[in-house]
Amino acid sequence: MLKLSRIFLPLLVASFATNACADELNTTAQVVELLTASDWRKPDPSQLMVMELPDGVVVMELAADFAPKNVANIRTLAEEHYFDGLAIIRSQDNYVVQWADPAEGDDARSLGSAAATVPPEFQRSSSDIEINTIDSRDAYADIVGFADGFPTASDGEHAWLTHCYGMVGVARGNETDSGNGSSLYVITGHAPRHLDRNITLVGRVLSGIELLSALPRGTGPLGFYETAEEYAAIVSIRMGDEAMSDHLEVMRTDTDAFAEYLRSRTFRNEEWFVEPTGRIELCNVIPPVRNAD
C-alpha cells in the first residue's frame, strides 16, 4: 500500500490576491528564522560520501534505501581507495559533471573487491516508502515529494529518485547493469527529468557543489575533456565522515515547519514579488542545507 503523508498546501491564487490574510503569510526568511533544532537533521555519517578536491570537499548524502546494491558497491570502491587520484573527465554545460578512471583497457585501475556489473535500481516498490508529497503539477510524474529527504516521484506503484540539480547517479552504458559506481555523475543544470527511471540515482550533494558546477566545460562531444591537462584531479573519495556530519544540517521534510517552508515558496510574500505565483515545482524546493557551526 502506498503510504502518503500529504502536506496541505492551499493553491488558491485568486483568493490569495484578495485575501487580507495573505499579508500574514511568512516569507521564507521568516519561516527559516522560526525553525527549531528539531526541524533540522544531521545526516547519518555512514551515508556520507566525501570527495576531496585540491580546492575543497564535496559532501554527498547517499540514499541506500533507494539503491542498496549500487551504494554498497560504491562503498567498497571508496573503502579500497579506488577513486583516489582519478579525475573529473566531463563537464557538459547545463547537464552533468562526471568522474571516472580516465585510463581504459589494460591501463584501467582494478575494481578490487567491487563488482563490475550491478543490477539497476531505477525504481523501487512504493509500498514500503513514505513520501511527504507536495501539491505540484509535475510534468513527469503524478506524485512528487520527498522520501528520506530526497526528491522523489511515484506513480502509486513504484517510487524513484528524481534528477534535480545536485543529484548523484551511476553512469552506465547501454546495458542496464553496466553501471558499477566507478563512474558517477552530478546534475549541474536544469533538471533532466527524462533520465528518471533510466539510470540509478544514489544520492545528493549537500555541500561543495560549486567545486563541480563551476568547472570549465569540456569542449569534446557531450562535454568530455579532450586532453588529460583539462582533467580535474580527485584527491580522494571516502565514506562515513563523522566530522562532516557534525558540520551539516539538512531541513527535515516530514515536519509542519517544512510545510510552512513550502507555503512560503509557493506564495512569495517578500516585498519584491508582485505575482505570488501560487505554484511550486519539486526541483525548485530541494531541502536547504546549513552549516551547523
Next chain:
Amino acid sequence: MLKLSRIFLPLLVASFATNACADELNTTAQVVELLTASDWRKPDPSQLMVMELPDGVVVMELAADFAPKNVANIRTLAEEHYFDGLAIIRSQDNYVVQWADPAEGDDARSLGSAAATVPPEFQRSSSDIEINTIDSRDAYADIVGFADGFPTASDGEHAWLTHCYGMVGVARGNETDSGNGSSLYVITGHAPRHLDRNITLVGRVLSGIELLSALPRGTGPLGFYETAEEYAAIVSIRMGDEAMSDHLEVMRTDTDAFAEYLRSRTFRNEEWFVEPTGRIELCNVIPPVRNAD
C-alpha cells in the same frame, strides 16, 4: 483572441510500450539529420546583442516584441558604449550571473541618453501573439510553448517569457519600474519559474553561455563577488552584429520538423533508454542553436 497553433504530441505511454510502430519513431539525432535548411532560421541581426569578454563572446537574441521599452533602453545603453569596461559582479550557483556598473553613487557611470526607469514588461496581451504550444503538464502555467522561438507561457489572456536556463532579464529593485537594463542577468541553473511575471525578460543566450555559467561562484550573499579582483571584465556589449547572425542558426519552432523534434524528446527511442518517459517539459526543449559555418 488567443491564436494557438497546437503541435500534436500523442502522450500515449501505455500504447507506446506495446505498439510495434514505436520502433519506427526517429531518435533526436535522426530527426536533426533530416532537417532541411528551411527548418532553421538565422536570427535577425538587429535583435542580436554581443557581449565581448576577454575569453570570447556571448551572443544573445533579444525579444523586442515581448519587452519593447526595455529592449530599446538596452539598445541605447549599448549604442552609447555604456557597458564597455563594466563587470560581471555576481555568480550565484544554480541561479544567475549578473552584470552591472560596480561603482555606486557619485562614482557610477552616467546612463547617457537612456532612461533611469522603464515600465515593467512582465507580460503582454496574448491576443496578438502566436504560441506554438507543446503538450506538457507545466507546474506554473496552463499553456506553454514557443513564441518567436522563445519559451513562453500563457493563461489565455496574457503571455510571458519563462525563466528557463539561458534566459536574459532586467535586474530590478523593489519598484517594478526600477530596472533599466544597465544591470542584466542570465539564468544559469534550474529554471526559477517563480520569477515569471515578476521581472522583465528580454531575450536568450544563443551561444557562449559557458563563459558565464562556469564563472567562479561569488562568496558573498546571493553570490555577489566580494572584492573587485573577483569581477569578470566586460570588454564591450554591442547590438546588431551581422557577422554573428551569419554564424548562427536556431531551430524554428513553427514547423512540422520541430513537432518531430519534440516527439523525439518525448518518446526517447535511443537504444540507451529503457523508459521512454512519454512526457516533456518546456525548459528541457529549448530550441537548439547550431553553428552555420
